[in-house]
Amino acid sequence: MSPSDTAPWIARSRTRVWLACAAGCALVVLAFGAIVTQDRSPLDSFDHLGLRAEQWAHGHAAVLAVLRVIEVAFATLGMAIWTTLIVLVMLARRRWRAAAFVVVVMVSTSLLTTAVKLMLGRSRPQWQDSVDSLTSKSFPSGHASSSAALAGVIILLVWGMVRHGVLRTTLTCLAVVMWLVVCLDRVFLGRHFPSDVVAGSFLGVAVVLVALVVFDPLSHRRPTATDAEEAAESIVAPHADKMA
DSSP, X not given: XXXXXXXXXXXXXXXXXXXXXXXHHHHHHHHHHHHHTSTTOTTHHHHTHHHHHHHHHHTOHHHHHXXXXXXXXXXXXXXXXXXXXXXXXXXXXXXXHHHHHHHHHHHHHHHHHXXXXXXXXXXXXXXXXXXXXXXXXXXXXHHHHHHHHHHHHHHHHHHHHOOOHHHHHHHHHHHHHHHHHHHHHHHHTTSSOHXXXXXXXXXXXXXXXXXXXXXXXXXXXXXXXXXXXXXXXXHHHHHHHHHO
């Protein structure tokens, strides 16, 4: 079998793996959503770890100040800024498909997170930090889903474009640390139950994987309108069907 014959098979095999992983992530989100809406959720003991975390943070003023900065830096406006910066870097490098990929992933993650929040309607923890208390729905965490999606995008682009091994590893570690810090921030401020951030993280990863199946962000070919439409439809449609 020649290399040209094996290439399509490898691509199909890789696509199946990504789809399987995306489906697994989506199932975790659905399972958590079904469990946390029960009156006596099996995850109650796990979620109440958030109360202990918030109580500890409440006793440390310096920690609270840092947590609130992180909260703002990765809120809706903050994420829009981070996304824009990455898109501008991709455009400067003439990576049109990578820029489109970033936009599709981040926008789709935000829309899906909002849709699930409205569908399940889980209230915020009663013990959340009293400064700028949130009244919007809690499950899944938007900070967690967007930071997981952002970390996935960064790791994918770094491993596809950065050749220097040390720099690549450093950027990958920073992306993972960013995601973990944002998730912990939501729990220590009491904005979310631990299960909210777990489900949000899986949702963000699922969106990245589905978008990766739709089109290769590392290709130099300029994305067409059809590429963008197919990417958006492939990401939104499966979740819309499940919510219907």
